[in-house]
Amino acid sequence: MSTPSPAAVAHSRRPLTTEGLSMLVGDNRPLSQVRVVPTSPSTNTAVLAKAEAKPDEWPHMSALVADHQTAGRGRSGRQWQTPAAAACTLSVVIRPSGVRRDAYGWAPLVVGLATVRALRTLGVGAMLKWPNDVVVEAGVREIPEWGKWRKVVGILCETVPGQDAIVAGIGINVSQAPGELPVPHAASLATLGATKLDRVALLRVLTAELADAVGMWEGTDDRGAIPASVGAVCATIGWDVAVDVPGASPVNGRAVGLSPQGGLLVETSSGERREILAGDVRVRRA
Numbered sequence: 001m002s003t004p005s006p007a008a009v010a011h012s013r014r015p016l017t018t019e020g021l022s023m024l025v026g027d028n029r030p031l032s033q034v035r036v037v038p039t040s041p042s043t044n045t046a047v048l049a050k051a052e053a054k055p056d057e058w059p060h061m062s063a064l065v066a067d068h069q070t071a072g073r074g075r076s077g078r079q080w081q082t083p084a085a086a087a088c089t090l091s092v093v094i095r096p097s098g099v100r101r102d103a104y105g106w107a108p109l110v111v112g113l114a115t116v117r118a119l120r121t122l123g124v125g126a127m128l129k130w131p132n133d134v135v136v137e138a139g140v141r142e143i144p145e146w147g148k149w150r151k152v153v154g155i156l157c158e159t160v161p162g163q164d165a166i167v168a169g170i171g172i173n174v175s176q177a178p179g180e181l182p183v184p185h186a187a188s189l190a191t192l193g194a195t196k197l198d199r200v201a202l203l204r205v206l207t208a209e210l211a212d213a214v215g216m217w218e219g220t221d222d223r224g225a226i227p228a229s230v231g232a233v234c235a236t237i238g239w240d241v242a243v244d245v246p247g248a249s250p251v252n253g254r255a256v257g258l259s260p261q262g263g264l265l266v267e268t269s270s271g272e273r274r275e276i277l278a279g280d281v282r283v284r285r286a
Helices: 006-012 019-024 043-053 101-121 199-218 225-233
Strands: 033-040 062-069 087-094 126-129 133-137 149-159 166-173 240-244 251-258 264-267 273-276 280-285
Touching: 019 033, 019 199, 043 062, 043 087, 043 149, 043 166, 087 199, 101 126, 101 133, 101 149, 101 166, 101 199, 101 225, 126 149, 126 225, 166 199, 199 225, 225 251, 240 264, 251 273
Parallel strands: 033 062
Antiparallel strands: 062 087, 087 166, 126 133, 133 149, 149 166, 240 251, 240 280, 251 264, 264 273
16 A cells, blocks of 8 residues: 655645535536535534425535544444545435335445446446445455455445435545554555545546436336446455344355345355345455
8 A cells, every 4th residue: 555645635635615516516417505514523414414404405416515524423323533634525415206215225335336436437446345335455464354355435324304315424535644544444545546636526526426326226217227237346246244234143155146125135055045134244255
């Protein structure tokens, strides 16, 4: 892994502003509105509260971007922090037209697909780790439960109470040096050797890909395109895994595909095929 130059870090960490992201908003553009705040404990927490209280003020594809998120949330109540202005942290309200609520399990996979595609346009070999992480195979050292995968993006999708709406939180590690990363299996675009660390440019590509992926999800005539597209970028499929399932014993076996609800299909040693709708995947071996 490489260390970002001081000049590249300084350029990447220039403050984000609402005016500086205005090109993302409008007709034939990815967002309906964007608001940028200097700091936020958690953009998802903020947007969930705002969208629940005043839904008309948070239409489909409206976004809150935090220049610095100080207490980000992940699945199962996990928290994480990043240095100021070192990451892209945003939450987007998705009100998917024509998508049944029992299909909302696809939300993190749709967001993950968009994020993978955005990073690949920047030359980063991103892959989706079911259900809500984006990883890159990097380095030579195997890390228990992660192998050579390094997490560069976390995604958290939550439904807005009483509404057919999802808040999709995305956190991308951008300019962190190795010593600024919180866990051994984490990486940033900088440590992966990416030469483009401009957060505005990254948000432009990311929101465009997100709008395209959500539009594909909404397309009733092309619904099958989402499972095929997600499956094509899902690194978990084909690996031996242990899945920690809430309230039950871990499920061990080979990840063989995705279910119609967006769950992970795991074939156990006995030949039984289990559908996992929620859980944490640990890599056992290739």
